[in-house]
Amino acid sequence: MHLIVGLGNPRQGYAESRHNIGFQVVDALLRRLKSNAPVSKHRSLLAEVQYSDQKLLLAQPLTYMNRSGLAVKELVCNYRVDLERILVIYDDLDLPPGVIRLRKRGGGAGHRGVQSIIDSLETEEFPRLRVGIGKPQPGVETADYVLQPLEGNDRELIEQAREKAAEAVLVFVSDGIEEAMNNFNQGLSSPG
Numbered sequence: 001m002h003l004i005v006g007l008g009n010p011r012q013g014y015a016e017s018r019h020n021i022g023f024q025v026v027d028a029l030l031r032r033l034k035s036n037a038p039v040s041k042h043r044s045l046l047a048e049v050q051y052s053d054q055k056l057l058l059a060q061p062l063t064y065m066n067r068s069g070l071a072v073k074e075l076v077c078n079y080r081v082d083l084e085r086i087l088v089i090y091d092d093l094d095l096p097p098g099v100i101r102l103r104k105r106g107g108g109a110g111h112r113g114v115q116s117i118i119d120s121l122e123t124e125e126f127p128r129l130r131v132g133i134g135k136p137q138p139g140v141e142t143a144d145y146v147l148q149p150l151e152g153n154d155r156e157l158i159e160q161a162r163e164k165a166a167e168a169v170l171v172f173v174s175d176g177i178e179e180a181m182n183n184f185n186q187g188l189s190s191p192g
Helices: 018-032 065-079 112-121 142-147 152-175 177-184
Strands: 002-006 039-041 044-051 054-061 086-092 100-103 128-132
Touching (some): 002 018, 002 065, 018 044, 018 054, 044 152, 054 065, 054 152, 065 112, 086 112, 128 152
Antiparallel strands (some): 039 044, 044 054
């Protein structure tokens, strides 16, 4: 079993924001895999789907971004998911819009949702998929920027990245993190 967690904020007003790219990737997977509508369970919207011969749990935590770890820990404990079979998907200010990057492990790098998961699981040893949203223009607060709806060229790039991220998730599930990194981290300076 794999647990795919897209980070975001549950209120409708956040749905199209940069900060909700994790939720958006899970939505793209739900469409691709022709899933039934997710149900509210274990502090998340949760769908159980099959892909190839694998069972996937697609989760969107309802705890809000900064408390994502509460939902993830509950899911990990209830479903007894191995850490290497978890993939956390979230927005990244340090990557240009449209770029995705997978990693086997790592720190929170200032992302409060990821840090909440690290704190709750008491480890950094879980795979993650970062989707670039770029940095705000000078004078725009980061908190305002990540919560704004996508616009213009950024919208197109991030929508393309969302679909590429969904593909990367399926490669992760079928072939593992190394293969997914080899296929989707191309053109980036460091492999891990």
